[in-house]
Amino acid sequence: MSNSQFDADVLVIGGGPGGSTVAWDLARNGVDVLVVDGAEFPRVKLCAGWITPQILDALELDPEQYPHTISPFSSAVLWVGDTPCRTDYRRPVSYGIIRAQFDNFLLQRALDAGARFLNENVGSVESNADAFVVTTREGSTYRAPLAIGAGGSKDPIRRKLTTHAAEERMVVTLESETRVGADRIREHTPYYEVPELFLEPDFNGYAWYFTKGDYLNIGIGRLGDPRIRDAHPRFMQQLRDLGRLTPELEADLTKFRGHPYKIYDSVPNQAHGERFLLVGDAAGLARHYSGEGIRPAVESARDAAEVARTALERGRFAGADLEGYASKLTERYGPQKAPRFDPTRWIPHSWQSRIVQGICRNDRLRRDWVFGKVFLFDPEAAAS
Ligand SMILES: Cc1cc2nc3c(=O)[nH]c(=O)nc-3n(C[C@H](O)[C@H](O)[C@H](O)COP(=O)(O)OP(=O)(O)OC[C@H]3O[C@@H](n4cnc5c(N)ncnc54)[C@H](O)[C@@H]3O)c2cc1C
Incomplete structure (x- = not known):
């Protein structure tokens, strides 16, 4: 050619x-x-x-044959305020690389x-x-x-x-990934290799604490919002309060850096x-x-x-x-056009907040809507 x-x-x-x-x-x-x-x-x-199994199909890649860190995730935890809401699956619904x-x-x-x-x-x-x-x-x-x-x-x-x-909007992020060792990670969390997601209080994004083999990945992403510099310290304090971060561990983390994407x-x-x-x-x-x-x-x-x-x-x-x-x-x-019906325009934010919290706390709605529709974890694979 x-x-x-x-x-x-x-x-x-x-x-x-x-x-x-x-x-x-x-x-x-x-x-x-x-x-x-x-x-x-x-x-x-x-x-x-964090990758979903469909990507492995698109890559024609068998996770068993992949020669590097690939942690299968068969559970996920969504923190709503101070409450951890956990969903378990019978098989891996996503992986950490x-x-x-x-x-x-x-x-x-x-x-x-x-x-x-x-x-x-x-x-x-x-x-x-x-x-x-x-x-x-x-x-x-x-x-x-x-x-x-x-x-x-x-x-x-x-x-x-x-x-x-x-009006193009970007996701604004801050993240740190560090090789700290699996044993050390286990000392800091009961959820080793169970991704933890922390819903932002205004639902304009989420933060995460991911453990993958020897690696600890901590980050936060917000949509079109430079106020991430305020949200990040709040999230770090939450991790300290939960015992996920001790001063020794925090001192070893790589510097948090940002990268925007559409x-x-x-x-x-x-x-x-x-x-x-x-x-x-x-x-x-x-x-x-x-x-x-x-x-x-x-x-x-x-x-x-x-x-x-x-x-x-x-x-x-x-x-x-x-x-x-x-x-x-x-x-x-799907087509890129504004939805004809956008309930967020007329439902007061305090109501939206209650509705979202209710959905996230409800086992079935979290499985089907939050993890199923947003994160694409197969609801059919849920443990119960
Ligand atoms: C903090 C954060 C967390 C994320 N977490 C996830 C996640 O868990 N799961 C997920 O699916 N997605 C996640 N994403 C999104 C994901 O990282 C990107 O969507 C993905 O990397 C896009 O891949 P890409 O090949 O398009 O571009 P990239 O991976 O960005 O690759 C672009 C390449 O182009 C090169 N390049 C750029 N400009 C030039 C130039 N001028 N000349 C030569 N080379 C150039 C760069 O060096 C780079 O290697 C996250 C993003 C961020 C910022």
Whole structure:
């Protein structure tokens, strides 16, 4: 498929789960792919590392064969105020992975399938009549008929070649992940390898205390809200009060850092254009309420790979030729428009608060709605 006027059939910007999955899919189908990522892998990616089983299907990955930390979660605890509400399952409904390991594994798999990797930072991007052109800050220029933007929320194609609505909202986060040792974690929590979620008092997000093998991951995410700097100390105090954090443990934690990303809500995202497709966070696909973004990154990567293969076969890369990708995303995640009926507009906040608390405390509603619909844990697998 390679043509001498091009450096690759497809340029992929970013080697996270979205970029490495699209590269893996294309490379094993004979497409010449060049992945460009400014980070040296394995690299740290801020993330709780919580994945649902469907992502393993999309990756064609058997958790038994995965060679790194993968903690199966068969229970989850939702804290509503001071009350821990626990739901148990007969089988794992989600898993905990370490992003540095997981992303490196996926990238390596793409390289094993034949994709090439360039460790450089993309500085500028241009889509013209002849090619998609990527220039790196290190000074190299690469041309291909098609590019895939998988650079997360700071993706250069997203930033330079797409338009954004003023009302676009991001999830704002603060997180720390530290390898502290399983025994030490067990001394601090009765819920080892049971994810604990802490609903924010105004329901505009949640915090978490995740234990995965030797790793402790603590974080908080709020939707479109810079007041996270106030929410974070409140949450840390709650963890101290619960005994989850002692001064010695706290002193060893890695520094809390933030990273914003867009969720898939009623504000439309542009996910394709002339000679390009965007996947994962670059397309703003993370799930509303839960903030789950790894699975949409992988699913959109599989969809993008299919559309890219067809475009390469036909030799057509105009925005209209790539329209099928937008349709696939809408089919998967629904149309991006404001709901016709939004009860939160007319129900007073104090009532909403009581309703949400009631739902979270009720075993059946928590299983079916909160864990079932928001976090996608299969309610059929619930223990009772
Ligand atoms: C604190 C926090 C917790 C989260 N927890 C979860 C969770 O538990 N479960 C879940 O499913 N999702 C979670 N998410 C969301 C999830 O991390 C993202 O949705 C996911 O990483 C998106 O994958 P991606 O491949 O699109 O982008 P990324 O994983 O962000 O990968 C993008 C890659 O592009 C590279 N790149 C960017 N710009 C350039 C450039 N100019 N040149 C070269 N390379 C570039 C970067 O180095 C990076 O490697 C969390 C996010 C945050 C911030």
